[in-house]
Amino acid sequence: MKKTALITGASSGIGKELAKIHAEKGGNLVIIARSGEKLKALKERLEQDFNIDVYVIEKDLSKANATKDIYQEVTENNIQIDYLINNAGFGGVGRFYERDIETDLSMIDLNLRALTALTYYFLQDFVKRNEGKILNVSSTASLMPGPMQAVYFATKSYVSSFSNAIAEELSDTNITVTNLMPGATETNFGKVSGMDKTEMFKNTASAKTVAKDGYNGMIEGKIDVTSGLSTSQKIMTSLIPLLPKKSILKQIKKMQDVD
Numbered sequence: 258m259k260k261t262a263l264i265t266g267a268s269s270g271i272g273k274e275l276a277k278i279h280a281e282k283g284g285n286l287v288i289i290a291r292s293g294e295k296l297k298a299l300k301e302r303l304e305q306d307f308n309i310d311v312y313v314i315e316k317d318l319s320k321a322n323a324t325k326d327i328y329q330e331v332t333e334n335n336i337q338i339d340y341l342i343n344n345a346g347f348g349g350v351g352r353f354y355e356r357d358i359e360t361d362l363s364m365i366d367l368n369l370r371a372l373t374a375l376t377y378y379f380l381q382d383f384v385k386r387n388e389g390k391i392l393n394v395s396s397t398a399s400l401m402p403g404p405m406q407a408v409y410f411a412t413k414s415y416v417s418s419f420s421n422a423i424a425e426e427l428s429d430t431n432i433t434v435t436n437l438m439p440g441a442t443e444t445n446f447g448k449v450s451g452m453d454k455t456e457m458f459k460n461t462a463s464a465k466t467v468a469k470d471g472y473n474g475m476i477e478g479k480i481d482v483t484s485g486l487s488t489s490q491k492i493m494t495s496l497i498p499l500l501p502k503k504s505i506l507k508q509i510k511k512m513q514d515v516d
Contacts, residue, residue, distance in 0.1 A: 259283060259284055259285050259309065260279075260284045260285070260339040260340060261284065261285040261286065261287065261336060261337060261338055261339050261340070262275075262276075262279045262284055262285075262286055262287070262338070262339065262340035262341075262342055263286075263287040263288075263289070263331070263338045263340070263341050263342065263375075263379070264276050264279075264286065264287070264288055264289065264342040264344055265289045265290070265318060265342070265343055265344050265345035265371070265375070266289070266290055266344040266345030266346065266394075267288035267290050267296065267299065267344070268288075268290035268291075268292040268295035268296050268299065269290075269292075269295065270464045271344055271394060271439070271464045271467050271468050271471070272288075272290070272342075272344040272345065273299060273464070274464045274465045274467075274468035274469075275342055275344060275392075275468045275471065275472055276288055276299060276303065277303070277468075278468055278469060278472045279340070279472070280303040280306070280307040280309050280311075281307060283307065283308075283309065284309065284339075284340075285309050285310045285311065285312075286303065286309065286310075286311045286312065287311075287312045287314065287331060287336060287338065288300065288311060288312070288313055288314070289313075289314045289315075289316055289318070289327065289345070290315070290316075290345070291315065291316070291317050292315070293313070293315035296313045296314075296315060297313060299311070300313050312331075312334070312336060314327055314330060314331075318345050318366075318367050318371035319363045319364075319366040319367040319370075319371065320366075323371065324370075324371050324374035324375050324378065325374070325378070327375070328375070328378040328379065337382075338379050338382065338389070339388070339389060339390070340389070340390045340391075340392070340475065341375065341376065341379045341380075341383075341389070341390070341391045341392070342391075342392045342394075343371075343372040343375055343376065343391070343392070343393045343394060344392075344394045345367060345371065345372075346364075346367055346368045346372075346394065346412070347364060347367060347368070348364065348406055348409035349361070349364065349406070349408075349409065350405055350406055350513060351405065352405065353407045353408065356408075361408045364408055364409065364412060365408065365412060368409070368412035368413070368415075368416065369412050369415050369416070372393060372416060372419075373419065376391060376393070376419075376423070379391075380423075380432070383432045384430070384432065387430055387431050387432070388431045388432065389431075389432045390432070390433050390434075390435070390475050390476070390478070391420075391432070391433070391434045391435065391475075392435045392437060392471055392472070392474075392475040393416050393419070393420045393434065393435070393436055393437065394416075394437045394439070394471065395413045395416040395417045395420065395436050395437060395438050396410075396413040396416075396438055396439060396440075397438045397439065397440045397483065397486065397494060398410040398413045398414075399413035399414045399415075399416060399417035399418075399438060400414075400417075400438070400494060400497055401497055401505060401509060402502075402505075402506060402509070403509055403513070404506055404509055404510035404513070405509075405510055405513035405514055406513055416436070417436050417438065417481075420434050420435070420436035420480075421434075421436060421480060421481070424436075424480050433475070433478035433479075434480070435471070435474050435475040435478070435479050435480065435481075435482060436480060436481050436482070437467070437470070437471035437474065437475075437482045437484065438481065438482065438483045438484070439462065439471075439483075439484050439485045440462060440483075440484070440485040440486040441462065441485065462484065462485025462486075463485075466484065466485060467484045467485045470482055470484035470485075471484065
């Protein structure tokens with residue numbers, strides 16, 4: 258029986274690559290994003306190339322009731338979700354007090370509220386069947402505070418903590434929760450957030466590599482998956498708990514400063 262994966266933020270970047278990987282393995286898809294045209298184009302390509310079924314939902318997940326609407330639509334169409342992949346999210350660079358507060362609140366709604374709600378709704382079904390897999394796309398940003406991206410880093414800290422916590426809650430079931438923590442990745446995220454102009458985005462990993470690592474980690478039931486880090490970045494990440502916090506904060510601010 259074909260497994261069906263629901264993927265948010267599937268129109269580009271890591272989400273699109275995750276959709277391709279699942280399709281290549283013969284799985285059906287529910288793909289969600291704001292860009293309906295991109296989703297429809299992806300649907301046509303994947304259905305033609307891999308003989309699978311792709312269901313498209315054009316939705317802005319930062320809006321109120323969007324997640325409940327998605328769950329109801331999927332349920333009413335008798336689509337059983339086997340893999341829930343919460344990939345949608347965005348960031349933004351700049352001093353917190355100078356940024357537009359509505360943009361940051363929208364970031365919180367998408368990065369946190371939507372991910373939490375979708376996990377809750379579909380987890381009810383997973384628990385009833387005692388099977389299912391969840392992949393939440395966090396970031397290595399979750400491992401530290403992020404001056405110049407204060408809200409984004411904080412949202413990713415939540416995603417990692419939340420994912421690990423419910424993974425343990427479900428440890429006596431056949432349900433797994435995987436927390437994917439990519440480093441800087443070559444997607445539209447850098448351009449949209451303004452991070453493409455910073456030192457942190459000088460060496461980016463490919464979205465395909467990150468998606469593959471995340472998907473494989475989900476299938477294997479891993480709790481944490483780190484992907485897309487250079488050797489120097491791996492060393493820096495491992496040293497974070499050992500270094501004085503003020504030194505870490507100054508270094509991160511320097512790497513993310515676009516002034």
